[in-house]
Amino acid sequence: MAGESTERAPALKEIFNRERLAHIARETAGVWPAFDRKRFMKLATEGPDDLGIMQRMRLVATSLHETFPEDFAKAVPILEKLAPRIGHAFTAISLSEYVALYGQQHFDRSLDALKLLTRFGSSEFAIRHFLVADFERTIFVMRGWADDDNEHVRRLASEGSRPRLPWSFQLKNLIADPSPTGPILDALKADPSLYVRKSVANHLNDIGKDHPDMLVERVSNWERSDKHTAWIVRHALRTLIKKGDPLALALIGTTGRAEVKVLDFSVDPKKINLGDRITTRAKLVSASKTAQRLVVDYAVHYAKKNGLSRKVFKLKEIDLAPKATVDLAISQTVRDFTTRKHNAGFHRVELLVNGAVLAESGFDLRIGDSRTR
Template identity: 80%
Template sequence: MADSAEAVPALKEIFNRERLRHVARETEAVWPDFDQKRFLKLATAGLDDLGIMQRMRQTAASLHDTLPEDFPKALPILKKLAPRIGHGFVAITLSEFVALYGQSHFKQSLDALKFFTRFGSSEFAVRHFLVADFERTIAAMWKWARDEEEHVRRLASEGSRPRLPWSFQLKNLIADPSPTGPILEALKADPSLYVRKSVANHLNDIGKDHPDLLVERVSGWDLSDKHTAWIVRHALRTLIKKGDPRALALIGTTGKAEVTVETFAVEPAKIKLGERIAIKATLGSTSKTAQRLVIDYAVHYAKKNGISRKVFKLKETELQPNATCELAISQTVKDYTTRKHNAGFHRVELMVNGEILAESGFDLRIPE
């Protein structure tokens, strides 16, 4: 029987031939002059060799070649098409169309991105406008941050992230993130979890280049608000994993942990790729008062040219005086698109409030 992981379709298959035929049918339904046959020929050209973002861009280009050439005439057709696509990532094609062909129609294009983001996020497309005309685009995004629609509010934060995954970096905002300050301030207590996740990720991006600025910004926020507190906790995650004492203090930890590590083990000691390891630990309090603890573990992955260390969340807990805390977690060691494993010893560290208190590890074998 095949491994279930092998049965999962590649992400790029979101834009498979059947999906493209669906786009073609729905486009003809809203614009009867649409040439389905020509669109499909263009959209499926070399499809098997294209990644997901390349397929999305090719779909947008194929729509451009089969819709009215004039951008303002094509836009109403795409707006009718948007609610009929039925898949959030596929609908990103529409905002990509705007990014590729709407640069000379600034106001119409930004209005279109605001509209399309409800069906498939315009976060990638709006970055092209930030590069082309930063001042006008960021001013529009300040307004979006106060919109009634959560998808539009999220676009204000997500689209202006300095280091948005799957997109190009905004070098000017990496150097100076202050222009997005009004967006983050407007959204710091947003009722929508969808928006709050974006704000936290945006702040985490800032913290990678300006940790002092991140701590200074969130230190002035009202952490008694549950939504704001959620954002701050997740925004500080990179600094927390590094053991930054200011970040740890902001989430309520009690400084250096007063604990003993009674046990710490990684089992089994030897595994093959695709097998699981179990990480177990027991902590004992040596404090006379309760302690707020952030407990993580770090794996040192063997690489061909050195070591790559990755920190994982284990638990946050309040440990009472003289009490013990049992910890256990398991993890499958397998290859991902973003991480390929190599044979060798992998050190595992136990971290409490950012301090390494114990070490263990496992040997990994890669089957031929």
């Protein structure tokens, strides 16, 4: 339902197109005149067309390695001089990938390089290789990064140590026991940078997927009068809030089980084609004698070939006065995007208030020549 345009995936995949590779080659020659631009271009463009974005990023790193000095100590200064000239953050991640692939035997130099390179293209993927190879040593360095003056370095401390970082492999030891990253999160719990705060919230949300009690206990001990900390806590608890976890709901100030009546809940139109727009509406009236803080969400049961897949979306947080009535609505286009492909069939939609399902509706989706049931 809600999502990104299907056109974004090809555009993302084409970040490493021939023009950008030629730019990398020119800039590399600019900082290291001995660079073999022709050989690099041949190596970096010889991969199959169906390579994904991360595979293409790695191909750039391996192609640079084939044309760089064999001595890692001589190659790293080239990467560090090249980084500010790349001019594109995701492209610059290939430089950190180089360090992850070829710097394992040069721990101190490699981590110094990742700390610098992350300012131009995040080293979040690269640092995970060092966490796997030498966890205690790496996490010790990352705890120091949490106090750095640069927001990119502070974010790396949190993002690189996320147990379930998207687009990367999971850190199984941190999924089993997230406590080693506690000092990092505590150091960043009131960070002035939104860029850092988003990472901290996502890191905590990762923890909550496996250890909800640990997440709630950690953030409940934080001083939430600080606006930055309060923001992190709210976003860190989002998955638990959608599940109706009573402790998580209490931490953001909700009033427990909602005392409301649903006067109307509908999804229109009832039958649509892929690419059409739907509107979900709800009308609630308070049945309480006191004001209520309510979290209103909705869940879609997506039709799948082997059943249904439920996903919860945020609708609105409201303060509802005694006996008051509120009308809510949200519109969106139903279309395929990178992380979700739709199937024809009936899609049940639930209204959730403070985590409890209070009403149901739905819509029939038709795709191509398929017939909805």
